[in-house]
Amino acid sequence: EQDRKNSPCAAWGGNGAGRRRPFQASYPPYQHGLTRRLLLPSADDAVEGQLSASGGFMINMSVIKAFLVSPLKWLRVTVAVIFFIGIAYAFLHHIPAWNVPNMTGGGEGVEDSFSLARWQLVPSVLGTLSGAAVSAVILGVLLLLTLLFGRVYCSFICPLGILQDIVFRIRRWLAPKRFLKFSRPVPWMRYGVLALLAACCVTGLAGLSLNWLDPYSIFGRIMYVLAWPAAIWSNNLLAADSSSADLVQMDYFPAAFPVLLASAGMLGLVAVMSAWKGRLYCNTVCPVGTFLGLLSRISLFRLGFDPASCKKCGKCVKSCKAQCLNLKEYKIDSSRCVACYDCVRSCSEGGIRYRWFTRVRQQIPAQKKKVPPASAPSSSAAVPSIAGSSRRQFLEATAVGLAAAAFSGCRGDAARKLDPTQCVLPPGAGSLERFLDICTGCQMCVANCPTHVLQPSYLQLGLKGFMKPRMDFATKYCLYDCHRCAEVCPTGAIRRMPVTAERDTEGITKDTTRIAVARFYVCRCLVAREDMDCGACTEHCPTKALYTVPYIGRDGQEHRLPRLDPSLCIGCGACEHACPVTAERPEERERRNSCDLCEEKCEFGRRREMPPRALVVRAVNPQQKAVKKFEDKAVDPVGDADFPF
Numbered sequence: 001e002q003d004r005k006n007s008p009c010a011a012w013g014g015n016g017a018g019r020r021r022p023f024q025a026s027y028p029p030y031q032h033g034l035t036r037r038l039l040l041p042s043a044d045d046a047v048e049g050q051l052s053a054s055g056g057f058m059i060n061m062s063v064i065k066a067f068l069v070s071p072l073k074w075l076r077v078t079v080a081v082i083f084f085i086g087i088a089y090a091f092l093h094h095i096p097a098w099n100v101p102n103m104t105g106g107g108e109g110v111e112d113s114f115s116l117a118r119w120q121l122v123p124s125v126l127g128t129l130s131g132a133a134v135s136a137v138i139l140g141v142l143l144l145l146t147l148l149f150g151r152v153y154c155s156f157i158c159p160l161g162i163l164q165d166i167v168f169r170i171r172r173w174l175a176p177k178r179f180l181k182f183s184r185p186v187p188w189m190r191y192g193v194l195a196l197l198a199a200c201c202v203t204g205l206a207g208l209s210l211n212w213l214d215p216y217s218i219f220g221r222i223m224y225v226l227a228w229p230a231a232i233w234s235n236n237l238l239a240a241d242s243s244s245a246d247l248v249q250m251d252y253f254p255a256a257f258p259v260l261l262a263s264a265g266m267l268g269l270v271a272v273m274s275a276w277k278g279r280l281y282c283n284t285v286c287p288v289g290t291f292l293g294l295l296s297r298i299s300l301f302r303l304g305f306d307p308a309s310c311k312k313c314g315k316c317v318k319s320c321k322a323q324c325l326n327l328k329e330y331k332i333d334s335s336r337c338v339a340c341y342d343c344v345r346s347c348s349e350g351g352i353r354y355r356w357f358t359r360v361r362q363q364i365p366a367q368k369k370k371v372p373p374a375s376a377p378s379s380s381a382a383v384p385s386i387a388g389s390s391r392r393q394f395l396e397a398t399a400v401g402l403a404a405a406a407f408s409g410c411r412g413d414a415a416r417k418l419d420p421t422q423c424v425l426p427p428g429a430g431s432l433e434r435f436l437d438i439c440t441g442c443q444m445c446v447a448n449c450p451t452h453v454l455q456p457s458y459l460q461l462g463l464k465g466f467m468k469p470r471m472d473f474a475t476k477y478c479l480y481d482c483h484r485c486a487e488v489c490p491t492g493a494i495r496r497m498p499v500t501a502e503r504d505t506e507g508i509t510k511d512t513t514r515i516a517v518a519r520f521y522v523c524r525c526l527v528a529r530e531d532m533d534c535g536a537c538t539e540h541c542p543t544k545a546l547y548t549v550p551y552i553g554r555d556g557q558e559h560r561l562p563r564l565d566p567s568l569c570i571g572c573g574a575c576e577h578a579c580p581v582t583a584e585r586p587e588e589r590e591r592r593n594s595c596d597l598c599e600e601k602c603e604f605g606r607r608r609e610m611p612p613r614a615l616v617v618r619a620v621n622p623q624q625k626a627v628k629k630f631e632d633k634a635v636d637p638v639g640d641a642d643f644p645f
Contacts, residue, residue, distance in 0.1 A: 079157070167274040216442060219442075424619040518564060
């Protein structure tokens, strides 16, 4: 400070401690006195002022100065861009126009960006509970970072949080003069949502609650349900006008309208709250933010004010998107601070910085406490305690009531009430109850399924299975040698397993996992009903569970009628998808009550209905191990006597 008083620039702006110098007006907000002290000695301030006034290398130096002033901000932006683009690309890279190696001829390995999804908090917790060692390590790293530096996860890694930052940045561009101010926290709502989630986890409704509250799953549904159709539309638009063989048009399988409405509603809620109050959603609704906020209260390094350097200019408060800076009392609410470091960059005096948590309180000047005037004892003196106790009682009563209602509503076997033809799960899901408890419906497996047989459910899996994946054999069938869904699943709801089983394989593999069993209805088969030659189901069956036997039709000619071996069936759905019987014909309605082709009356006969196809795949719960049929390899003929010709 003494050098600045004796420097030549003192003639321009006094001692520089209380007012601006004239050349500072040409600088952006982040080029302040602290930057000049880092780069140039105070004796050279006049030279710097001449260069900036003449428009020399100020633009090039501004980038360097901004980086030196706020390296934490640059680090946060860089990591956030990597996670946001990487996770978004994991949902869209199957579309040719959005595939980097397909369009550029390079970039191999970027398809593995789905591994970034495992760094999300809720998937890592669920993966740890499923026994995944990688998820346990990731969870430990995330918790360690939070205990060291606070809620860095919310601004560095969480894609929904980064999306909120993008929306808030756009709003700032549109309304630059509108700033946020410090606001008091709303603890009853934050901890109420967290208590509701905890109650659901205890009562067995964790899958239902996380389906609606997990920030990563919300972002995944936004990407698949809303961004995926737009990406396919752009791809088909480019493919129609392109002669490249790499660009091909894709079919779009629209989701159910309630699924679309739910995804659009969540996007609208997050966007409106972000544009209005910055990180309001993170600090009021998101249970992940609330949980990490509790850990941030005991973090070792926290952002804190330096009263000796702070001039109370208010720039930090205007830049804070979490509204957690209390400049009047020199306090920062660490439970709401998302570690975006906008305040650090905006401060022109270095008044906010990371400190060891024990030093934060020591450097804040003691403030005089206002002693209320003595008054006669009355009921008003007990208002704070009564209000606090009533609030706690209200939260406890609400949590107990919701837990009781949830517990009473989850009793019984829900799988028995579902249609087995509509609740076929991907291989590796195990049982329906386990899958619904662990899966959060992030749509990563749906977006990466090569045949798109996985589709988000509406109510086919019940209320707990809303927007969670199921097999839709009307769309396609499950490939025999593919287990992509398990590779990209971040929560472990779909277990990984070897794809192909050998003769000496004892454990279960993908090609021996029975997710369903096909049922053959001869009354609907074209061979038995129309005396037609058809073998589509036997040609598509990968396990040879379907084969043909001789059959004498009503026309007196010999045909080949399909037969099913249930022990070899794994329920891939290839036979049902390939069956040409799609609709009921008028002449078959008259024979509905006189069907005698089946050995016993089927459930469709009891319901006075006709099977939709000749082969209908029905789910098994839990999934089982099927028998694999091994065929001996052909042996080369020995000698020429075997082929006399």
